[in-house]
Amino acid sequence: MQPSLGEKIAGQGWGAGAVVPYDMIPLLEPSLIHPGGQTVTVSENDWIVVVSQTCDVVAQKIEAEPFVEMLHCRPIPKLRRQYKELRSTRTLDFKPNRDTHDAVVLTAHAVADRYLVPRELMCDHSSDRVRHLTPIATTRVLSWYALRYARPAWPDAFVKRIRQASEMLEVALEPLKDDIAEVRISIREKYDELQDGEVYHVAIFFVVDEAIWEGDVDGRDAIHKAFAKFVSAINKCGGIQVDQALSDVYSGAVFSWQATRSSDDWNFANLTHRE
Amino acid sequence: MNNMIQASRCPAERAWLFQQQPSSLINAVRGRESVSICRHPSGYLGGGQLLSIAQSGTSTFQSYIAGSAGTFLLADPAYPAIELAAGKNDEISDRIRSPGWFVYDISMWTRWVETTKELFLRHRVDSAFVPSKAATLRVERLTRIQAVLGLPLQVMAEALGVSRQGLYKWLDAAKDIKLQEANQQRLAVVERLSKLWGERSKAPLASVIHEPVASGRTVRQMLTDTVLDEVAITSAFDELTENIPGKPKSLSQRMAEVGFKRRSTARALPSDE
Numbered sequence: 056m057q058p059s060l061g062e063k064i065a066g067q068g069w070g071a072g073a074v075v076p077y078d079m080i081p082l083l084e085p086s087l088i089h090p091g092g093q094t095v096t097v098s099e100n101d102w103i104v105v106v107s108q109t110c111d112v113v114a115q116k117i118e119a120e121p122f123v124e125m126l127h128c129r130p131i132p133k134l135r136r137q138y139k140e141l142r143s144t145r146t147l148d149f150k151p152n153r154d155t156h157d158a159v160v161l162t163a164h165a166v167a168d169r170y171l172v173p174r175e176l177m178c179d180h181s182s183d184r185v186r187h188l189t190p191i192a193t194t195r196v197l198s199w200y201a202l203r204y205a206r207p208a209w210p211d212a213f214v215k216r217i218r219q220a221s222e223m224l225e226v227a228l229e230p231l232k233d234d235i236a237e238v239r240i241s242i243r244e245k246y247d248e249l250q251d252g253e254v255y256h257v258a259i260f261f262v263v264d265e266a267i268w269e270g271d272v273d274g275r276d277a278i279h280k281a282f283a284k285f286v287s288a289i290n291k292c293g294g295i296q297v298d299q300a301l302s303d304v305y306s307g308a309v310f311s312w313q314a315t316r317s318s319d320d321w322n323f324a325n326l327t328h329r330e
Numbered sequence: 331m332n333n334m335i336q337a338s339r340c341p342a343e344r345a346w347l348f349q350q351q352p353s354s355l356i357n358a359v360r361g362r363e364s365v366s367i368c369r370h371p372s373g374y375l376g377g378g379q380l381l382s383i384a385q386s387g388t389s390t391f392q393s394y395i396a397g398s399a400g401t402f403l404l405a406d407p408a409y410p411a412i413e414l415a416a417g418k419n420d421e422i423s424d425r426i427r428s429p430g431w432f433v434y435d436i437s438m439w440t441r442w443v444e445t446t447k448e449l450f451l452r453h454r455v456d457s458a459f460v461p462s463k464a465a466t467l468r469v470e471r472l473t474r475i476q477a478v479l480g481l482p483l484q485v486m487a488e489a490l491g492v493s494r495q496g497l498y499k500w501l502d503a504a505k506d507i508k509l510q511e512a513n514q515q516r517l518a519v520v521e522r523l524s525k526l527w528g529e530r531s532k533a534p535l536a537s538v539i540h541e542p543v544a545s546g547r548t549v550r551q552m553l554t555d556t557v558l559d560e561v562a563i564t565s566a567f568d569e570l571t572e573n574i575p576g577k578p579k580s581l582s583q584r585m586a587e588v589g590f591k592r593r594s595t596a597r598a599l600p601s602d603e
Contacts, residue, residue, distance in 0.1 A: 198596035234598035276477035
């Protein structure tokens with residue numbers, strides 16, 4: 056029995072995080088085009104990375120998924136603070152594979168460097184056997200795209216005020232990197248561009264993983280300290296008032312679905328759309 | 331600063347720049363590194379230090395350090411925007427390989443003013459936040475109590491005998507507050523109680539605070555008494571500690587027990603550094 060299209064593609068090693076070998080680039084050239092017809096120049100050190108989900112890349116029928124999304128990533132000397140670890144929804148700096156290419160740092164623009172390539176091209180060519188993203192790097196890139204499209208659009212005037220304290224806020228949230236708590240913010244005037252002199256009213260919620268809440272005093276200590284610092288930093292931003300009656304640290308078992316829907320996940324990428 | 335601002339071109343709404351100390355602006359922007367590309371505006375209104383000039387065909391590219399706005403590559407207006415955006419020319423793209431490479435239609439000057447203003451305001455916030463040792467210690471004591479007891483801020487404020495607003499001020503390390511003697515004593519008692527609870531359980535006191543003990547009162551009520559009865563509260567702790575294992579499990583606890591665990595978020599990804 057003949058293998059299906061999806062099976063052929065899977066057999067060639069394609070999936071999310073796979074890299075196009077350099078000798079295959081000429082095949083892709085008709086697809087690597089900027090608006091206006093300019094062909095993209097790909098150098099040997101660039102990485103063309105598959106950013107479609109693996110299940111889409113290996114879909115059985117061509118009509119189900121005619122194209123594969125690819126990201127043109129270019130090497131840069133080092134990670135830049137404002138673009139690493141999903142801090143910008145436009146540009147991502149990341150390490151593709153610390154095991155095989157520890158010194159390599161790549162950068163890409165979410166839209167300007169993304170291309171659609173016909174999926175059938177992958178049937179007869181294998182992915183790069185030397186270069187590929189690690190599962191962590193792949194997750195990072197896919198999470199970046201998810202964040203870009205799922206992040207809430209906050210008013211420019213609000214972002215401008217928050218950005219005054221963005222570094223202090225980053226420092227405050229440093230202890231939460233292990234995913235022990237989620238920071239959520241509710242903005243009463245979330246659709247309004249307020250003028251100078253008008254105040255945004257916000258409620259801030261630190262939602263704690265239930266296991267931490269119930270059994271890890273040191274974890275809770277770190278979270279409460281982070282909350283105090285975070286609120287202090289927000290208070291320094293002119294034109295933003297923290298609702299003291301609602302803002303608090305909550306157990307994940309208590310913070311309800313309803314409250315989640317009335318608040319936004321805090322993310323520094325939410326502050327980048329003015330860049 | 332004189333070579334960075336051309337006063338005659340400065341509209342009134344941006345005049346605030348001239349009201350700032352030049353040294354303040356320089357401190358604010360120092361160390362900020364960003365690179366952007368602009369098509370050369372009709373007249374370059376910013377200033378900055380010319381770094382290099384590159385020739386590509388008939389077009390000229392000039393690289394400037396423009397203060398807070400970082401390094402800018404200015405392209406000749408005759409150069410097609412699309413080629414600039416595509417970074418087609420190797421000579422250009424070598425220079426601008428890494429940065430966010432958009433073609434901005436706004437003038438250099440506008441961007442320079444906006445960026446400088448934002449960085450200046452941010453710097454002012456940053457430099458205002460230097461907590462004293464006493465304030466840091468105060469906040470650490472309070473957050474440790476919160477961590478052990480897990481009380482909502484309102485209850486915590488009542489236990490400490492202050493308003494919720496007052497507690498927020500205590501929790502702000504940027505505020506140098508001298509606690510009154512009575513406040514200090516109350517804080518010391520609550521701190522002692524939190525340690526006693528912490529010795530008995532890792533779970534927060536909040537989970538049992540509304541349960542009545544033998545005396546018929548709840549710890550929530552006891553904590554808001556004018557004078558805290560440490561003996562009675564400690565005794566209540568002993569009673570409550572025995573009740574904790576018998577508390578019904580939450581839905582997520584029951585899910586976790588049979589293997590349904592929450593998905594990690596992107597935040598949990600290890601750092602690239």
